[in-house]
Amino acid sequence: MSRPFPYAYISCPCANTPVPDPSKKRRSRESPQKSNPDQPKPLLPIDDEDEQTFDPRSPRANFSLYPPEQLLYCEDCHQIKCPRCITEEIVCWYCPNCLFETPSSMVRSEGNRCARNCFNCPSCTAPLAVNTLENVVTGGTSQQGPWVLSCGYCMWSTLDIGIKFDKPTNIRTQLSKMTEATPVRSRQMSRTFGELKSPLSTYSSIDEQFPPPGETKPAEDSPDQPNIPLNPDARFNALKNFYKNQISATSSSPTDPLGMDFGSGFSSPGALNRIMSLYTSSSRLSSLYGGANKKPKTRPPVMREALTASEGLKVPAPDAEDAVIQRIAGPDCGWDGLASLEQRSFQSPDVRFVEDLLPLPVLLRTKRSKRCKSCKHILVKPELKPQSTRFRIRLIALSYIPLPTLRPLNPSPHATSAVPAGSTATTTTTTTTTNLDALSPLRPVQLLLTLKNHMFDPVRVTLATPSVTPGRVASKVTILCPQFDIGANSDVWDEALQGAAAPTASTTSTSTSTTATTTAAATAAAAAAATDPRGSRSGGLGMYEKVAEAGKVWDKGRNWTTVVLEVVPGTLPGGVRRQQQQQQLQKPKKPSVVRGFDLDNTNTNTNTKSDSDSDNDSDSDSSGDVPALDWSGQASDPRQQLQPDEDVLEIPVFVRMEWDSENQIDNEHAVGRPSADTVKRELAYWMVLGVGRIGRVL
Amino acid sequence: MPPKAPKGEYIETDTGNKISRRSQIHGTQHIILGGKTVIQADAVIRGDLYRSSSSSSSSTNPSTTSTSDPSASAPSAPTPSVAITIGRYSYISRQAILRPPSRLHRGVYSFYPLKIGDHVFVGERAVVEAATVGNHVHIGKEAVIGSMAILKDFAYVLDGAVVAPGMVVPSWCVVGGAPARIVGEVGEGYGVEGAEGGLARERYRVVGR
Numbered sequence: 077m078s079r080p081f082p083y084a085y086i087s088c089p090c091a092n093t094p095v096p097d098p099s100k101k102r103r104s105r106e107s108p109q110k111s112n113p114d115q116p117k118p119l120l121p122i123d124d125e126d127e128q129t130f131d132p133r134s135p136r137a138n139f140s141l142y143p144p145e146q147l148l149y150c151e152d153c154h155q156i157k158c159p160r161c162i163t164e165e166i167v168c169w170y171c172p173n174c175l176f177e178t179p180s181s182m183v184r185s186e187g188n189r190c191a192r193n194c195f196n197c198p199s200c201t202a203p204l205a206v207n208t209l210e211n212v213v214t215g216g217t218s219q220q221g222p223w224v225l226s227c228g229y230c231m232w233s234t235l236d237i238g239i240k241f242d243k244p245t246n247i248r249t250q251l252s253k254m255t256e257a258t259p260v261r262s263r264q265m266s267r268t269f270g271e272l273k274s275p276l277s278t279y280s281s282i283d284e285q286f287p288p289p290g291e292t293k294p295a296e297d298s299p300d301q302p303n304i305p306l307n308p309d310a311r312f313n314a315l316k317n318f319y320k321n322q323i324s325a326t327s328s329s330p331t332d333p334l335g336m337d338f339g340s341g342f343s344s345p346g347a348l349n350r351i352m353s354l355y356t357s358s359s360r361l362s363s364l365y366g367g368a369n370k371k372p373k374t375r376p377p378v379m380r381e382a383l384t385a386s387e388g389l390k391v392p393a394p395d396a397e398d399a400v401i402q403r404i405a406g407p408d409c410g411w412d413g414l415a416s417l418e419q420r421s422f423q424s425p426d427v428r429f430v431e432d433l434l435p436l437p438v439l440l441r442t443k444r445s446k447r448c449k450s451c452k453h454i455l456v457k458p459e460l461k462p463q464s465t466r467f468r469i470r471l472i473a474l475s476y477i478p479l480p481t482l483r484p485l486n487p488s489p490h491a492t493s494a495v496p497a498g499s500t501a502t503t504t505t506t507t508t509t510t511n512l513d514a515l516s517p518l519r520p521v522q523l524l525l526t527l528k529n530h531m532f533d534p535v536r537v538t539l540a541t542p543s544v545t546p547g548r549v550a551s552k553v554t555i556l557c558p559q560f561d562i563g564a565n566s567d568v569w570d571e572a573l574q575g576a577a578a579p580t581a582s583t584t585s586t587s588t589s590t591t592a593t594t595t596a597a598a599t600a601a602a603a604a605a606a607t608d609p610r611g612s613r614s615g616g617l618g619m620y621e622k623v624a625e626a627g628k629v630w631d632k633g634r635n636w637t638t639v640v641l642e643v644v645p646g647t648l649p650g651g652v653r654r655q656q657q658q659q660q661l662q663k664p665k666k667p668s669v670v671r672g673f674d675l676d677n678t679n680t681n682t683n684t685k686s687d688s689d690s691d692n693d694s695d696s697d698s699s700g701d702v703p704a705l706d707w708s709g710q711a712s713d714p715r716q717q718l719q720p721d722e723d724v725l726e727i728p729v730f731v732r733m734e735w736d737s738e739n740q741i742d743n744e745h746a747v748g749r750p751s752a753d754t755v756k757r758e759l760a761y762w763m764v765l766g767v768g769r770i771g772r773v774l
Numbered sequence: 775m776p777p778k779a780p781k782g783e784y785i786e787t788d789t790g791n792k793i794s795r796r797s798q799i800h801g802t803q804h805i806i807l808g809g810k811t812v813i814q815a816d817a818v819i820r821g822d823l824y825r826s827s828s829s830s831s832s833s834t835n836p837s838t839t840s841t842s843d844p845s846a847s848a849p850s851a852p853t854p855s856v857a858i859t860i861g862r863y864s865y866i867s868r869q870a871i872l873r874p875p876s877r878l879h880r881g882v883y884s885f886y887p888l889k890i891g892d893h894v895f896v897g898e899r900a901v902v903e904a905a906t907v908g909n910h911v912h913i914g915k916e917a918v919i920g921s922m923a924i925l926k927d928f929a930y931v932l933d934g935a936v937v938a939p940g941m942v943v944p945s946w947c948v949v950g951g952a953p954a955r956i957v958g959e960v961g962e963g964y965g966v967e968g969a970e971g972g973l974a975r976e977r978y979r980v981v982g983r
Contacts, residue, residue, distance in 0.1 A: 146961030202938035
């Protein structure tokens with residue numbers, strides 16, 4: 077499910093800890109710092125690991141980026157949990173069609189398909205409805221006709237395969253009875269279907285009637301009637317039973333010393349034991365696994381394969397293939413008479429023709445509870461009932477991490493006039509809305525990033541982003557106010573009663589170094605934010621009449637804060653190449669480092685097209701942390717074609733949040749300490765903001 | 775909300791419904807809007823396809839939440855049967871079609887009520903003939919919901935999906951394709967206010983401004 081622009085994905089930190097090592101888990105990201113004040117900070121080792129920018133285009137990024145609502149949060153590990161770092165347990169099985177629960181014991185015995193009236197169309201997979209054929213209204217009670225399953229999507233019905241039902245309930249058993257027992261269909265019409273009936277299937281259960289191994293029924297063993305085949309299900313059961321018996325016969329009774337190698341069966345730990353002993357001849361493992369392996373190896377008794385039809389062997393008739401081919405080539409089959417591969421994949425392997433397709437009982441679905449993989453705590457536990465949408469436990473990440481939303485800041489004409497020297501902004505006034513599917517290269521776009529806090533504690537957030545997005549299409553990104561506070565998600569009434577007391581403990585500690593790869597502009601802007609933390613709370617100004625200023629938050633509410641991102645989309649390889657070549661002819665290339673972003677000049681939009689080339693040079697030079705490609709050789713780059721989705725502008729943003737949380741039960745031992753009631757917490761992760769797609773033309 | 779703008783795109787009712795003047799709503803006396811519902815331009819809502827037989831006895835409280843235009847004449851039935859019910863904060867996009875489901879039952883072709891829950895999004899050019907659409911359901915653009923289908927709460931229909939008639943989409947399931955199949959599940963955080971699936975209030979707020 078790809079999302080429309082703009083979107084925000086959050087990278088689960090588990091991608092940085094490839095080995096599920098509990099000590100490593102603890103090391104990462106989050107630590108209640110009060111427990112070890114004298115030890116070296118556990119945060120230190122992650123610093124070098126964070127030196128590298130998260131690259132949303134790297135192949136591994138696919139496995140760590142999730143939309144925020146899919147992420148969970150483990151309160152014990154203090155860590156975001158993605159679907160890869162959880163384990164699931166099935167709470168209940170239910171049919172997605174009738175929404176009835178199936179007990180798991182029944183699932184184990186009967187398979188995970190609905191045992192009621194729910195079927196899918198074998199032709200198009202849409203659900204089938206039970207319909208009557210005759211609608212005779214006779215007095216009060218009406219319509220006692222034969223019943224069929226019919227598809228409302230492709231108009232397939234069981235009449236196409238010649239099946240009618242006597243009553244509208246319990247279709248599954250009726251159908252299985254028909255396919256097993258009743259000779260409804262002629263054999264020469266459909267050979268494979270006719271094979272479904274077999275004398276054996278009159279037995280209520282194959283298992284009971286199965287002859288003990290070694291002693292076979294002479295009637296079926298005789299070669300003169302070689303194919304009295306079973307239907308596929310019965311054949312599978314027969315085979316399963318046969319091999320079970322083989323194993324039990326060839327392997328040991330406990331008194332049999334010869335069979336010890338096999339243990340009690342192939343699926344038992346004894347089998348594992350045997351396999352292990354194949355590879356380790358040393359005595360260490362065998363002593364570990366008990367003394368059984370020390371016995372001299374004896375040749376295990378030979379298991380034989382299934383030989384008769386009653387054992388599940390199916391010998392196709394010698395002309396079976398020819399018959400199928402002839403039928404395919406016949407005039408009444410044609411292309412439409414053949415079952416497609418997709419249809420056949422859900423049917424028994426013998427099915428070749430459309431008229432052999434059987435309705436498919438609906439596969440069951442599950443409700444699952446989820447656990448943290450490392451600490452085994454339950455993160456999600458849904459209600460047991462299939463219909464219920466409630467949860468007993470639901471620790472979603474959205475309750476803990478601020479919810480990011482991104483939207484373009486569409487400059488009103490008034491605002492753009494205030495932009496000084498906005499050479500490019502004049503054109504944007506004509507287009508009032510930014511088309512995120514075709515961002516023009518090198519034209520600055522301002523975006524509003526809103527972070528909404530769902531915790532009951534105020535959070536201080538530090539954002540960092542590489543000044544240039546990684547990859548070949550280098551877009552420049554500046555967060556105008558990378559450090560800010562978000563108020564607590566307190567009760568609305570609390571705030572109303574408190575009046576103007578804003579929930580911010582204003583930015584006292586600016587010494588908190590912005591992690592990772594903050595640009596110079598961003599850190600300075602953070603300092604600016606510290607001096608005037610709340611200067612930009614929106615006064616009576618209208619929403620879009622303001623001008624984004626560096627170091628000031630754009631807007632702020634009870635539990636959310638909006639900051640402005642300024643993005644200059646890069647040029648696509650080959651996109652504006654012609655113009656640049658002309659410009660390169662006109663002016664010599666400047667090898668000198670030109671800072672793309674200047675502090676005093678928040679309006680970096682003054683980059684005209686002419687110096688875009690040098691900008692690209694300078695960016696690759698100045699930002700050493702970005703594994704940049706050689707942009708100066710862009711013109712001679714042989715790979716001028718765009719890679720798929722390379723034109724998507726995605727901004728990696730490092731989010732670091734700090735908050736003082738209430739002391740929880742796990743810190744009970746620290747009662748005597750004065751500051752025991754609050755714990756400084758910290759959480760950091762990467763997120764990726766998908767801004768839009770860069771267009772080809774300037 | 776400011777006092778009635780003279781000729782805005784949207785009519786805002788007492789209960790906060792924002793209904794485009796260019797929408798096509800038929801049979802208003804058979805439609806119940808729960809309030810704060812947005813109906814965009816060129817959306818077609820067929821309230822005139824109500825169940826005509828007298829056997830339906832489920833016509834409930836038509837008074838308070840009904841947006842039925844007082845000027846519209848209620849000609850025939852003294853107790854108008856409800857054809858379409860829409861909950862709060864639901865959003866009917868442009869050119870979407872809401873049509874009560876119908877089927878042939880005992881030789882009689884009749885319509886059944888279409889119930890749409892709260893916080894439902896119906897995408898552009900979608901055709902909805904479902905029997906029930908739960909809360910927080912997302913119906914993508916150009917999706918087709920077949921007759922008598924049931925979409926449970928938090929179901930998500932991808933763009934262009936064709937949900938076969940009579941299909942049941944369980945909660946939290948994502949369906950897509952033609953015919954639609956269950957292709958996945960939405961995350962546990964789906965429907966949280968402000969996140970994916972919980973944007974209905976925000977959607978409502980920005981309409982008509």
